[in-house]
Amino acid sequence: MDGDLARTHDLGEAYARERDAADPLADFADRFHLPDELYLDGNSLGPVSDAVEQHVDAMLSAWREYGIRGWTESDPPWFTYGESLGDDLAPLLGAAGEECIVTGTTTVNIHTLIGTFLDTLDADDDRGVLVNELDFPTDHYAIRAQLRQRGLDPDEHLHLVESRDGRTIATEDVVAAMDERDVGIVFMPSVLFRSGQLLDVEAITEAAHERDVLAGFDLAHSVGVVPHELSAHGVDFAVWCSYKYLNAGPGAVAGLYVNERHFGTTPALAGWWGHEKETQFDLNLTFTPAEDAGAWQISAAPMLSTAPLAGSLELVHEAGIDRIRENSLELTSYLMTLVDERLAERGCTVGTPREPERRGGHVAIEHPDAYRLSQALRDRGAIVDFREPNVIRVCPAPLYVGFREVRAFVDLLADLIDERVYEAYDTERGDVT
């Protein structure tokens, strides 16, 4: 299905319409409220859906009706909402319900899990954490802080795998770094935020375990668009956000996974919400952590930023994660083929790996004037984002983007380049792109 199949077809408007007509997910788009004609930024922030609105309305009604009693009397009770949504999410992660909890934010969850697993290394073991130089920076900020708090100099104990091409990270280099450096934990993204490369979670985990190294992952750019098999692969821990492909809203509650073999490990950042549920309201001053991933919760669940996730998960399950992935690969394949055919001669390059097993849900289009082009695109209703130094990230999220939108986007970008429209824009960077 992938790669150069599309080249054997006429790729025009009729082709796009035909593909959309045959797309079993096509009707889902009507259930989203898209703020712009071509909303191609779901890898940063997914749009609101009817299902999300309903769940937020229901949460407000429950708050109005129950007040404080909502923690126990609401359906489902707020007291265990993080646990019940963890159960709902677990199939997307390939995990057991008890291994997943909906809680906190991605960065705070990195703090607590990296801290927790650094603490499991022997007291005289000063092995560090292996990351890569193309990571999203918050991961490094959090890990450095956790190393510092354990008296470990981050400059010596945060080890960086280098990229060979500035776009991707080779699995062999991750493995070699585990042999060459003093590593206790490898922490990698599933999908690199800039190029969209999908890393080999299974191979990295296996290599880590062969070396007595723990393996954790940041799934921010894959949850909801790429199926995972965390338990089957024996991953030790993982974190993710809910505002990208899970469409749960800006700053929505995040989630984490802890493999069941680590249940009982003391959380680095303890809080009362991670207490064993049965006795939490005894309010003992001694912390007795829950016996599952719930132990890594810290504070009371933020119900209004958690409710949207219940709605968006309904849609994801209805569509099916395997179908979403299949559709995503078809859309990104079509996009890359159009870039090759229409935009390469206009100075654009695909910076995302071509192989289906090596790419996530978005495509990096590189162009020397990427920043100004991204601004010009946005002003014309094509919402994409820019990442330094030269990347336009384009995300055909399968639940609300079809082949026609991909086609229209490429047409628009070709026109903007031909007419040099972007030259009217300032090269100075704005605040949020």
Ligand SMILES: Cc1ncc(COP(=O)(O)O)c(C=O)c1O
């Ligand atoms: C890989 C990755 N991790 C973490 C984050 C953000 O963390 P937080 O949800 O804590 O703001 C992002 C944001 O885009 C990201 O791309």
